Structure formats: C-alpha cells, structure tokens
Amino acid sequence: GERARPSRGQFQQLTGHPLFVPDTLASLELAAAMGPHCPLLVTVGVGDGNPASQVAALGKAGIGIELGGLSHWLTRDAHAIGEALCSYILNVMRHYGMIDGTPEYADRWSIGHLKPVNSPTTGIWLGEPDLDLLVPVPKGTPLGTLYSLHGEKLADATAPSGGIVAGLRARPQTHEGQTLAFFVVIDEERRDLVGEAHLSKTAKP
DSSP: OOOOOOOGGOOOOOOOEEEEEEESSSHHHHHHTOOOOOEEEEEETTTSSSSHHHHHHHHOOOEOOOOOOGGGSSSHHHHHHHHHHHHHHHOOOOOOSSSSSSSOOOOEEEEEEEEEEOOOSOOEEETTTOOTTTTTEEEEEEEEEETTSSSSSEEEOHHHHSEEEEEEOOOOOEOTTTTEEEEEEEEEEEHHHHHTTTOOOOOOO
16 A cells, blocks of 8 residues: 655644544544545554443444543634534535535555653643644654743653644643543544445445
C-alpha cells in the first residue's frame, strides 16, 4: 500500500475531530467512512480499556471520537458539534449503502499514536495562549506552564517530539502525574485507506 513516514514539513494541517481507531480493517473502514473532516486517526489496541477497543475485540468496527472536552458542550460550540456529528453519521450511512447519496472521504489520513504529556508536579496549569490544536508542531514547542498558588513558575510543558496537539487539560488545578496534553506522534500518512480496507457497500459496522 501507499504509505510514508513524513518529515515534519510534510505533516498536513488538520481540521475536524480526531478519531481513536483499533488497528482492524473493520475499524479503519468505519473511520474512513466518517468523511473528509476526520483525517487524524490515533491507533489504540484491540481489547484495551476503552469502548472502541472492546467493540473491536468482538470482531466489530469500533471507533472513538474526541470532541474537545465538556466545556464545548456549554456554549454555541455544542450546536457545531451536533451538526458535525450529524454529517459524520450521514456519511457513514451513505458509505454502507444505508441511505442514498455519494459518501466523501479524506484525501489522506494522518495515523499516529498517543503520547500523553504528564504533569511533573502539583500546581495551577495554564495552557499556552497562542497554541493552536491540530496543527503540526516541532519538538520543544511550549504547551503551557505550571504555577504555585503564589504565582511562582514551577515547570514548563513542551512538545516531547514533532507531532500534533490533539487536546489540552481544561482544569487549572493539577496533581503530579495528571495529563496536561494529549500529544499525537504521527507515524505515517496514508492515501490508500479506502482501497486497502476493502471498503464495500455491503459491509455493516
């Protein structure tokens, strides 16, 4: 299949919502069927402690989706998320031949693994104000800072390698070892998922 491990300069800038995908053909097919706005696929194990992995362990297609945290459900973002989910579901239904219409797919998919950035100490967490999510960043990019209750800087968090920041911690209060950022290291970019996953109108998720 057509696959390549890209250099940092080759990473695509991403939009939409990241998907957590077990490494099975059925799950890859379902992820591809979500449409052009879900090009970031984060691999997870089959049978791991999450719903998508458990579904995959049963031989079915399973995926998880990152919607940006609970705070996004409290504002007008909730309506945008609802509209996005509706478009993804309709595209999946078109793909599997459940409704009429032509499904759309991403031109390419960035596939990687999750590398959490954990807090080295207990303190107050403030994310980097100029950091954009789902944009490729180099190693050492500032992600945020931990402060004491008196405003003393305790530690900085930076990107552990080149990759993509999929999400940042929303709560300021932070204990040592808690996750500050969900960082995705891109392992490959693929343009052939649709063909390689043996996509068909007859298979059902």
